[in-house]
């Protein structure tokens with residue numbers, strides 16, 4: 068049986084159990100603009116700071132070496148740039164899209180939180196955009 072790199076990566080990072088890792092969204096883009104593709108993977112059921120299924124995403128940065136966890140970022144709604152807070156069942160990482168949204172030459176990432184509450188609209192959902200920067204995805 069051929070090894071599926073997304074499953075192997077999910078297991079290596081402990082992002083989710085294998086069945087969910089197979090379904091975790093992932094997208095490749097160059098967030099730090101160094102010419103090497105980087106990878107962001109969602110883990111929508113991950114517990115974060117005690118909040119079940121808050122969800123997260125992890126970015127791995129490419130280089131001339133094989134992709135590894137040596138240079139990575141852990142992205143949750145607790146990051147200052149997220150304009151929200153981690154909570155039960157937000158499911159951050161449900162969907163991921165990348166592109167250079169602000170035209171600065173570095174790719175950016177949009178990450179959805181499927182069941183984010185917006186005011187009294189429970190489970191309305193939200194998409195949060197984080198911009199690429201010289202050191203990687205900006206979380207501030």
Ligand SMILES: [Ca+2]
Pocket residue numbers: 096097098099100101102103104105128129
């Ligand atoms: Ca890169």
Ligand SMILES: [Ca+2]
Pocket residue numbers: 144151152153154157180183184
């Ligand atoms: Ca939230």
Ligand SMILES: [Ca+2]
Pocket residue numbers: 166167168169170171172173174175198199
């Ligand atoms: Ca950009």
